[in-house]
Amino acid sequence: MDTTPHGTQVDVGIVGGGPAGLMTALLLRRRGISAAVVEARSEETIAHTQRAGILEAPTVQMLLDADIGSRVLTEGHEHTGTVLSFEGDQRRIDFQELVGRSVWLYPQNEVFRDLAAAWQREEGIIHWSVENTAVEGLDSDRPQIGFTDADGVSRTIEARVIVGADGSRSMCRKLIPEGVRTDHFTSYPFAWFGILCEAPPTAPELIYANSEVGFALISQRSDTVQRMYFQCDPDTDPESWSDDEIFDHIQRVLGGEEVVELRRGRITERTVLPFRSYVCDPLTYGRLVLAGDAGHTVPPTGAKGLNLAFSDVRALVPRLEELLGDPAARPDDDGLFDPLRRYSATALDRVWKAQNFSYWATNLLHRRPDEDSFAHLRRRGEFQAITRSAYGRGYFADSYTGWAD
Numbered sequence: 523m524d525t526t527p528h529g530t531q532v533d534v535g536i537v538g539g540g541p542a543g544l545m546t547a548l549l550l551r552r553r554g555i556s557a558a559v560v561e562a563r564s565e566e567t568i569a570h571t572q573r574a575g576i577l578e579a580p581t582v583q584m585l586l587d588a589d590i591g592s593r594v595l596t597e598g599h600e601h602t603g604t605v606l607s608f609e610g611d612q613r614r615i616d617f618q619e620l621v622g623r624s625v626w627l628y629p630q631n632e633v634f635r636d637l638a639a640a641w642q643r644e645e646g647i648i649h650w651s652v653e654n655t656a657v658e659g660l661d662s663d664r665p666q667i668g669f670t671d672a673d674g675v676s677r678t679i680e681a682r683v684i685v686g687a688d689g690s691r692s693m694c695r696k697l698i699p700e701g702v703r704t705d706h707f708t709s710y711p712f713a714w715f716g717i718l719c720e721a722p723p724t725a726p727e728l729i730y731a732n733s734e735v736g737f738a739l740i741s742q743r744s745d746t747v748q749r750m751y752f753q754c755d756p757d758t759d760p761e762s763w764s765d766d767e768i769f770d771h772i773q774r775v776l777g778g779e780e781v782v783e784l785r786r787g788r789i790t791e792r793t794v795l796p797f798r799s800y801v802c803d804p805l806t807y808g809r810l811v812l813a814g815d816a817g818h819t820v821p822p823t824g825a826k827g828l829n830l831a832f833s834d835v836r837a838l839v840p841r842l843e844e845l846l847g848d849p850a851a852r853p854d855d856d857g858l859f860d861p862l863r864r865y866s867a868t869a870l871d872r873v874w875k876a877q878n879f880s881y882w883a884t885n886l887l888h889r890r891p892d893e894d895s896f897a898h899l900r901r902r903g904e905f906q907a908i909t910r911s912a913y914g915r916g917y918f919a920d921s922y923t924g925w926a927d
């Protein structure tokens with residue numbers, strides 16, 4: 523192994539090459555600010571990892587404004603509404619009629635491919651499959667990211683600010699001292715069993731369905747491949763269900779075949795996704811700032827994860843430019859730089875709205891393992907109050923499609 527230090531100097535060092543890290547790198551470059559990215563996973567792994575597939579309009583707009591040749595408009599699909607279903611009682615939420623906005627179905631791994639292709643086309647510095655990543659010198663003027671690259675070479679990236687965009691198991695987050703950082707956390711007594719299957723779409727829009735046996739979501743990928751989920755115990759072994767058991771169960775959640783006939787096909791992927799809600803406050807310390815899942819995690823019910831990552835980046839990039847433009851900037855008594863503290867406050871306002879929506883929609887649509895008849899019928903009452911009132915539907919539509927900044 524080559525142990526000579528190989529150093530690079532940039533304005534901003536970014537830990538994490540997922541959508542949050544890459545979008546930050548690209549938007550900084552548009553402002554003439556240099557960035558370098560390190561990522562522990564391989565490009566292939568990220569490109570093939572299934573994540574949620576719904577983009578809010580401001581997220582789509584960012585992809586277009588970044589001028590990276592994103593395929594979102596040609597390969598994504600605009601959805602002007604979605605269906606909520608309770609024991610087969612289907613109610614459509616018409617986003618356009620209610621709030622004049624749509625969402626786009628364009629899977630996160632496609633967003634990643636667009637961003638990674640653009641960054642590499644523009645010859646941005648990125649190291650995939652790195653190991654031993656360590657951030658040091660956060661209280662100096664030139665913090666560093668040390669790592670071992672895919673060829674076993676020890677390298678450092680020296681920067682003026684470090685962005686921690688290293689996902690929900692973030693190591694950067696832990697660099698915010700415990701006396702400064704508050705971790706807000708809640709867990710749920712269920713998980714999602716996700717499948718990919720070779721079938722045509724069951725319905726033109728997504729169906730979020732609930733029943734006496736719990737939740738299911740019918741999403742889409744293409745004319746021939748579909749994505750579906752159903753509520754399960756977090757300890758479920760994905761191999762313990764046969765294909766037929768899975769489809770029979772999802773059909774039961776949707777209601778009878780007269781309500782909607784589930785289109786079935788060979789299951790090509792199955793995974794259990796844990797559920798958690800987490801917020802780190804503040805999202806910064808010294809010359810470190812967090813963006814995306816590193817700073818907050820939401821359960822997938824509201825499809826907010828990637829959208830929040832992008833709204834973080836929208837708020838962060840101008841504040842990074844402000845900080846970098848002031849060489850005399852000094853941290854306050856808590857060790858925070860003012861522009862980054864303001865970023866944290868702006869981002870967390872939106873994060874908490876999204877936390878509320880994701881938590882609320884999760885509890886509305888999932889059955890708790892210990893749910894009694896009162897709890898079930900109360901949820902049914904809540905479902906009706908929301909879906910049979912233009913105000914209730916308006917709340918859902920406004921939150922789901924993404925609030926104006």
Ligand code: PHB
Binds near residue numbers: 573576728824
């Ligand atoms: C997905 O298509 O994977 C998806 C869509 C909506 C969600 C979650 C996941 O809320």
